[in-house]
Amino acid sequence: MSSSPGRDRLVASLKSPRSRGQITAALLLAVVxxxxxxxxxxxxxDNDYESMRxxxxxxxxxxxxxxxxxxxxEIAQLEQTRSSLRSDTDSRRAALExxxxxxxVLGILAGTxxxxxxxxxVTVEDPEEQVGIDQMLNGIEELRDSGAEAIxxxxxxxxxxxxxxxxxxxxxxxxxxQLAPPYTLEVIGEPHTLERALNIYGGFVATIExxxxxxxxxxxxxxxxxxxxxxxxxxxxYAEPAEPE
Amino acid sequence: xxxxxxxxxxxxxxxxxxxxxxxWLEPYLPIAVVAALDAVFGALRAFLDxxxxxxxxxxxxxxxxxxxxxxxxxxxxxxxxGQLSTGVIVVLGIRIxxxxxxxRRHIFHA
Numbered sequence: 001m002s003s004s005p006g007r008d009r010l011v012a013s014l015k016s017p018r019s020r021g022q023i024t025a026a027l028l029l030a031v032v033x034x035x036x037x038x039x040x041x042x043x044x045x046d047n048d049y050e051s052m053r054x055x056x057x058x059x060x061x062x063x064x065x066x067x068x069x070x071x072x073x074e075i076a077q078l079e080q081t082r083s084s085l086r087s088d089t090d091s092r093r094a095a096l097e098x099x100x101x102x103x104x105v106l107g108i109l110a111g112t113x114x115x116x117x118x119x120x121x122v123t124v125e126d127p128e129e130q131v132g133i134d135q136m137l138n139g140i141e142e143l144r145d146s147g148a149e150a151i152x153x154x155x156x157x158x159x160x161x162x163x164x165x166x167x168x169x170x171x172x173x174x175x176x177x178q179l180a181p182p183y184t185l186e187v188i189g190e191p192h193t194l195e196r197a198l199n200i201y202g203g204f205v206a207t208i209e210x211x212x213x214x215x216x217x218x219x220x221x222x223x224x225x226x227x228x229x230x231x232x233x234x235x236x237x238y239a240e241p242a243e244p245e
Numbered sequence: 246x247x248x249x250x251x252x253x254x255x256x257x258x259x260x261x262x263x264x265x266x267x268x269w270l271e272p273y274l275p276i277a278v279v280a281a282l283d284a285v286f287g288a289l290r291a292f293l294d295x296x297x298x299x300x301x302x303x304x305x306x307x308x309x310x311x312x313x314x315x316x317x318x319x320x321x322x323x324x325x326x327g328q329l330s331t332g333v334i335v336v337l338g339i340r341i342x343x344x345x346x347x348x349r350r351h352i353f354h355a
Contacts, residue, residue, distance in 0.1 A: 006293030006351035013248075013292075021299035025288065026251025028306050032281045033255025039274045041259070042266040053272055053326055 108150060111160035111231030115150040119188040119225040120195055124208060125216040126181035131208060133165040133172050139185070139204040140165075146197035148189040150227045154179050155186070158231040175231075181215075191221040272321065273314040276333055280313035281306060283337045286344035293351040313337075 013022060052060070107113035122139070124131060140159060143151060151159035157174040166173040171180040187194055198204045198219060208215040266274055284306040291297045313333055320329030 005295060009295060010293060010352070021297060021302075022247045024299040024303060025248040026254075028281075028302065029248055029252040029285060030255030030258075032278070032285055033252045034259040035255075035274065035278050035281065037256050037259030038264060038266060039278050041263060042271075042274075053321065055321070055324060055326060 109160075110233060111150070111158040111229075112233045114226070114228045114230065115188055116224065116226050117149070117188040118191055118221075118223045119148075119150075119186065120191050121220045121222055121225065122183075122185040122187065122198065123218040123220070124181065124183040124185070125218075126183070126208075126213070128212075128214055129170060129181060130213040131172070131181060131183070131215055132167050135204065135207055135213070136165055136172055136183070138207065139198065142197045142200070142204055143185075143187050143189070143194055146189065146193045148187045148194060150188040152186045152227045152229050154184050156229060158227065158229045160231045162234060163231070186225050186227055188225050188227060195219050195221065272326070273317050276313040276317050276330055277310045279334055279337045279341075280309040283340050283344070284309045286341050286348065290344045290347045290351075293348060 013019075104113065108115050140151060153159060153174055157163070157177050157179065159174070163175050168178055171178060172183075173179070198217070200206075205217045205219075207213065208217050284302070287305060288297060288302040291301070316333050317326060317330055320326035323329075
């Protein structure tokens with residue numbers, strides 16, 4: 001047997017084309033070829049979504065919606081964080097502002113900051129060199145009593161809470177600095193009140209202008225007194241802040 | 246001879262016309278093509294076996310295509326369209342392979 005009947009039939013059909021079966025097969029094969037080509041081409045032409053079935057599209061849409069939902073949640077959360085950070089910054093800035101203001105006030109009182117303002121200039125002439133710390137302390141106390149906020153003597157010493165006055169040769173020693181008459185006190189405060197405090201009966205002016213001192217006091221009001229001398233800030237060594245009760 | 250010509254004509258017509266696949270046909274066409282291919286290979290095998298009958302070919306061709314489309318349609322309605330299509334493709338693929346193996350044995354004796 002040289003060849004199988006199947007192969008013979010195939011060769012025979014190729015040689016003698018006319019039969020009903022052949023034509024039918026040709027028709028159906030044409031349909032198959034046409035359909036395959038159309039499908040292949042539409043597959044190539046389609047973008048990703050067009051060829052997807054409905055449920056896949058729905059699933060895709062759902063996942064996209066979920067993703068956008070998550071993104072929106074994240075945006076909301078981040079915005080909340082941002083606003084809380086911003087309000088945090090604001091309150092911190094306000095606190096800082098307040099602290100700075102307080103530091104300024106305290107700095108003027110402690111003599112660590114230069115100060116300007118209205119007040120008086122007191123010039124004490126002392127030809128006999130009789131003015132001592134008694135008179136000077138009295139004067140300073142009277143000035144403080146009437147609301148003096150900053151005091152400077154002879155443009156060289158700033159008078160603060162810790163300032164110490166000692167009698168020295170040819171003048172008084174303030175915080176270790178030898179001063180010589182005439183003394184010039186520059187005081188920032190309410191000018192009238194300060195002047196009245198010094199001129200009180202039996203007060204600073206009266207004591208100095210009376211014998212045995214025999215000096216002379218000139219008081220001059222000024223709208224623009226500049227105090228530029230600074231006191232050395234001292235760290236308390238023994239005192240500690242107590243817990244407020 | 247004519248059968249091969251028919252296949253060629255179909256391919257050429259498809260290439261020339263380049264028709265858009267209508268939307269309602271889109272899910273069914275791929276499965277239908279595979280089912281038709283199965284019918285074609287089955288027919289070729291039957292022809293080589295000497296039991297080819299054009300009526301059987303036509304009926305099996307049409308029923309294959311229709312059943313494939315029906316399965317896809319049902320699958321879509323039941324919500325398992327993707328899986329069912331895969332299953333149909335697998336079954337048809339196995340049949341095509343076994344038919345081709347038979348054809349090969351006829352032609353090459355191997």
